[in-house]
Amino acid sequence: MKNHLIPRCYDSHVHWLETGRISDWLNLKNLQSVEEVFSLKTSLPEGHWVLGFGWDQNQWASQKWPHRSDLDRAFPHHPVVFFRADGHALWANTQALIQAGLPTDASLFSLTPEGGEILRDEAGGIQGVFIDRAMDLITPHLPQLQETQIQHFLIKAMRVFHQRGFTHIRDMSCSSEQWNEVVHLDESGLLLLAVEQWFDAEDPKDYKKALDLAIRARQQKGLLNVRPCGLKVFFDGALGSEGAFLSQPYKNSKDHRGICLMSNDFLQDILVTAWEQQVPVAVHCIGDEAVHQVALTALKVQEERQLKGTLHLEHVEMVRSETVPLLKRLSVSCYLQPCHWLTDKAFLEPKLGELKKWTFPWRLLQEHQVPFYFGSDSPIEEPSLKWTKKALEESAQNGWPPLMGDPFSFHSHPDESWASNSFTEIDENENVCRVVFRGQTLN
Secondary structure: OOOEEEEOEEEEEEOHHHHHHHHHOEEOOOOOOHHHHHHOOOOOOOOOOEEEEEEOHHHOOOOOOOOHHHHHHHOOOOOEEEEEOOOOEEEEOHHHHHHOOOOOOHHHHHHOOOOEEEEEOOOOOEEEEEEEHHHHHOHHHOOOOOHHHHHHHHHHHHHHHHHOOOOEEEEOOOOHHHHHHHHHHHHHOOOOOEEEEEEEEOOHHHHHHHHHHHHHHHOOOOOOOEEEEEEEEEOEOOOOOOOOOOOOOOOOOOOOOOOEOOOHHHHHHHHHHHHOOOOOEEEEEOOHHHHHHHHHHHHHHHHHOOOOOOEEEEEOOEOOHHHHHHHHOOOEEEEEOOHHHHHHHHHHHHHHHHHHHHEOOHHHHHHOOOOEEEOOOEOOOOOOHHHHHHHHHHHHHOOOOOOOOOHHHHHEOOOOOOOOOOEEEEOOOOOEEEEEEOOEEOO
8 A cells, every 4th residue: 555645744733832841741641540649759859849741530440530638648748730631620739739829728619710610529628639720729830931941842842743744733822931932943943843823811811911912923024934823712621521511411410511611701702802803713612512602602793793703613522413504604613633532432421421422523514514624632642643543433433423535634734835845654554654844854
């Protein structure tokens, strides 16, 4: 069988800086139980933060949320924060709460921000798990990266994307500090990757700051391999941490439908403010009701305000059939990660019940000609053409409507003129054989 060429090989949803940064953290993706944290080691001096990424309680036999007391015993002399595999929850020990200036008694629950949740243990105490916006109580107190570290991790991640075959990425997280380093890389000729750069407001209330940064970046001249794009905001959480906003309660709950991070009116204000300045908006929406409400709100802006802008929907892991006609009336593109099927398949039925039929809707979108592209959500999942193919094949074998046509066409950047003469050669097993960027073969 001949090798396959993918022009402008594109990962349409990544977190560039974090892809490089987590290589310095403890890797928790293979953690099979809470007890295994006692085998983790750190060489950091006492009092230094210990960070990790990748645990998933859905993969454990108990499937129970972990408790801070386990981290207290495993790391008695360090503040510890371990991020869940979806990035939408963290597990902290008592030392971390103290370092963040937080109370360690029940008064902590009064600080729970809108759009977040602090889990209680069976006795009503602090479990140590913070979900979505509740993470904001701790993350600002983590060690901040210096300029040289940001550049180092961006270059490190660039090499990861090259190794996995990607010449084009769409980066969904960027601060002003990161943007400065991205520009330096581009101007110095060190950036050998075509990057669409989005500017995120993890807290919706901060959207104007991120929007202002996007506007300033879009005005910058002379950029070659980076394109400043628009504003990204979050409407709901993730399925694995039960923060994705559903039309029905999660199967294991009487009334919990997930977390809605903003009201429809607030999203409307964001869309109006951005679209009046011709800035595209990307909205993180995973649950079926989140996607539906975002579409309804965008249509309201379009029809009542006579204001039509570019809308990108991130993840779109669940779409009901009645939502599709709404999407058809918008200037919308969807960005899906088939690899999430491999991670999520085990809990879709237990968590979603009959809503499972609306998950991973690439065939539904394809049949109705709603444009979409594939990505990885790196570092949440590995950037991998192989995993995309595997997810599509196995999901079809398990009853999901199969994608039609060449799956790698959804991994090809649509602009043929940007970084032309860039392509990736893969063999019949999706192994990367050669990566060419602007005519230059990359090692």
